[in-house]
Amino acid sequence: MTPANNRIVFENVSKFYGEVLGVNRVNLSLPPGVTSLVGPNGSGKTTLMNLMTGLVRPTQGTVSVLGLTPDQPEEFFRHVGYCTQFDSFPKGVTGYEFIYQSLTLRGITRQEAQRLACEAIERLGMGEAAGRKVAGYSKGMRQRIRLAQAIAHHPTVLVLDEPLNGLDPMARAESIALFEALGREGLHVIVSSHVLHEVDKISDQVVLMSYGYVVAEGQIHGVRSEVKEHPMQILVRCGNPNRLAARLFSQDHVVEAKLNSDGKGVLVRTRDAGQFYGLLNRIVVEEDFALEAVAPADDDVNSLYQYLIGASGGRV
Amino acid sequence: MSAIVSIRRFLREAPWQLWTAQLIAVVRIELRKALWMRRSIWIYLLALSPAFIIALHGLNSPLGRNCTLAEDTNILAGIFQLFYLRLGIFFGCMGLFTWLFRGEVVEKSLHYYFLAPLRREVLVAGKFLAGVTASGFIFGLSVFLSFTFMYAHFGAPGRAFVFDGPGLSQLAAYLGVTLLACVGYGSLFLAFSLVVKNPILPGIFVLGWETFHAVLPSLLQKLSVMFYLKQLCPVSIPSDGIMALFTVVAEPVPAWIAVPGLLTLCAAILVLACFRIRRTEISYLAD
Numbered sequence: 350m351t352p353a354n355n356r357i358v359f360e361n362v363s364k365f366y367g368e369v370l371g372v373n374r375v376n377l378s379l380p381p382g383v384t385s386l387v388g389p390n391g392s393g394k395t396t397l398m399n400l401m402t403g404l405v406r407p408t409q410g411t412v413s414v415l416g417l418t419p420d421q422p423e424e425f426f427r428h429v430g431y432c433t434q435f436d437s438f439p440k441g442v443t444g445y446e447f448i449y450q451s452l453t454l455r456g457i458t459r460q461e462a463q464r465l466a467c468e469a470i471e472r473l474g475m476g477e478a479a480g481r482k483v484a485g486y487s488k489g490m491r492q493r494i495r496l497a498q499a500i501a502h503h504p505t506v507l508v509l510d511e512p513l514n515g516l517d518p519m520a521r522a523e524s525i526a527l528f529e530a531l532g533r534e535g536l537h538v539i540v541s542s543h544v545l546h547e548v549d550k551i552s553d554q555v556v557l558m559s560y561g562y563v564v565a566e567g568q569i570h571g572v573r574s575e576v577k578e579h580p581m582q583i584l585v586r587c588g589n590p591n592r593l594a595a596r597l598f599s600q601d602h603v604v605e606a607k608l609n610s611d612g613k614g615v616l617v618r619t620r621d622a623g624q625f626y627g628l629l630n631r632i633v634v635e636e637d638f639a640l641e642a643v644a645p646a647d648d649d650v651n652s653l654y655q656y657l658i659g660a661s662g663g664r665v
Numbered sequence: 666m667s668a669i670v671s672i673r674r675f676l677r678e679a680p681w682q683l684w685t686a687q688l689i690a691v692v693r694i695e696l697r698k699a700l701w702m703r704r705s706i707w708i709y710l711l712a713l714s715p716a717f718i719i720a721l722h723g724l725n726s727p728l729g730r731n732c733t734l735a736e737d738t739n740i741l742a743g744i745f746q747l748f749y750l751r752l753g754i755f756f757g758c759m760g761l762f763t764w765l766f767r768g769e770v771v772e773k774s775l776h777y778y779f780l781a782p783l784r785r786e787v788l789v790a791g792k793f794l795a796g797v798t799a800s801g802f803i804f805g806l807s808v809f810l811s812f813t814f815m816y817a818h819f820g821a822p823g824r825a826f827v828f829d830g831p832g833l834s835q836l837a838a839y840l841g842v843t844l845l846a847c848v849g850y851g852s853l854f855l856a857f858s859l860v861v862k863n864p865i866l867p868g869i870f871v872l873g874w875e876t877f878h879a880v881l882p883s884l885l886q887k888l889s890v891m892f893y894l895k896q897l898c899p900v901s902i903p904s905d906g907i908m909a910l911f912t913v914v915a916e917p918v919p920a921w922i923a924v925p926g927l928l929t930l931c932a933a934i935l936v937l938a939c940f941r942i943r944r945t946e947i948s949y950l951a952d
Contacts, residue, residue: 366948404776404947423680426782433780435949437773439694440702450694454781456686498777 354416356380357401357506357537362410364396370561371396375410377556377566379539383532385548386541387650388558388658394541395434397558398508401539402431414506414537427455430504432495434511438483444494445470445479448501455502469501470494474523488515496524506537513542525551549650559658570648579656580604581622582646585629586614588639596632600625616646687783691791692798698768699761699799708757712803715744715753716810723818734819734826738835741815742900745808745839750846750894754804755872758850761800763864765792765855766942773949786939793855793935800847808843812836831899838899845897845927849890852931856938859945893927896920 357379364371372393386394399405400412403419412418417425438447448469452462470479473493478486483494492515500507513521529551532538542548549569557564587593590608594615597606602625605618619625632638699705732740769775778788816823816832826832857867878889886892896917918926
């Protein structure tokens, strides 16, 4: 597989549902790893995922996944698994049957389908409930069995629409660990979620959406440094914050330096993070200043979301 | 010429083995749904009701009555043409085949098929085959039971009629026409279910078309399932008065044309269904 067709590519993609805009003029090229789609309800996250997997067709533009399109379903869906947000199942099936049946549609042998179904069920910790009817499952169990179905065939691209919905904290942590592991294995894991601090931890890149448009995309730190109108916030923990703050005030690129509420650090807002870090290095060396920690305070999905979409974007 | 070459290449290179395995998988899944779901109970009741009535007719009771073999043969022919073909199989197939895709949309489970490495044409073929198998089994069983109950109470003369006379060939013809009716109506309703949300209005239209096709011009008559089925029935029923509308075949065609004619019509309808499903998108909210 060449690097060019190891990506998920949207080229000038628009989707309209009648007169209602789904997404508009989307251009994306997503590399392997965990990608988070973030945006308020109705921002086009699910439409983007449905376009990726061929459940809806673009009104304009083209979408390809690893160089394939859904018009070649035999090849395409060998690589792609999609856990949709539809909390629905074929009637009357047990958890095991649900996964087994979908595997038999792949034209594999019964033994292979049984093996893969059991493997996926075990991976999601659904072994005890697999023999019961899905209709009797809790919301979290239904979510997990759908996740098991999406990964059962070992896809290269895993698309997950709000996969953490309905999961208890334990299952949430396990699922996040699973996504992280899959991302490390070189898979494309595309996750949409409104639990920003959770996707923030596992995302290699982020796509921020609002009203059908891609507002920003890329690695979180890269996107953050592009947001010039909001000075970067950096928390410096040190033993003598007053002295440090006084030293920083005189710099042009420092917009604000205020003592942290616990009195053990300074929260700095700067227009130029590079210059700030250079200055901090000089202060440490020249004045023998003891630092405990230096960390960006708004270099995460949540802050990006607030800066780029803000309250006007609605609730995430 | 290039079209022929590309068709030959397609036939040679297509993954027939994979498609066959997938087809069998779809048929298995759908058969289970069609035959064992609670929703199918009314179809069983509809199909088996004439067999039940004929069984009562054969009993030596106030509900039973004394008939000759010839009379009962005509009664069975009437029940087959007027109930089975025009009502039972028609509505049974309407309930069964429209639900094959509409049911998945209503229950929001169609996307599981669309997310499998499965050509949508194979899905249509698989669902159609499952529908034909289920409806063929239900109505075939009913026709078989009706036939059995109709002649069983005659004793030795009845057995002679069945095994030494025209009985078995008539039964084979009834079962064959039943299967063809399931194929014909099934293809029609499956295609409808991909186009319209509510099958009742098109169902009424098709019922009217199938009932009154005899008064249509010759070419349009050939676009009716009933046109082909009527002439394949082994026993003609009297065509007096208003009944002539249902029984007379204005321009009969031989069986060797009627059967391929019906199958061609069904194949054309299924091809249209395949074109339709290729463009189908998942938007359950709109439904």
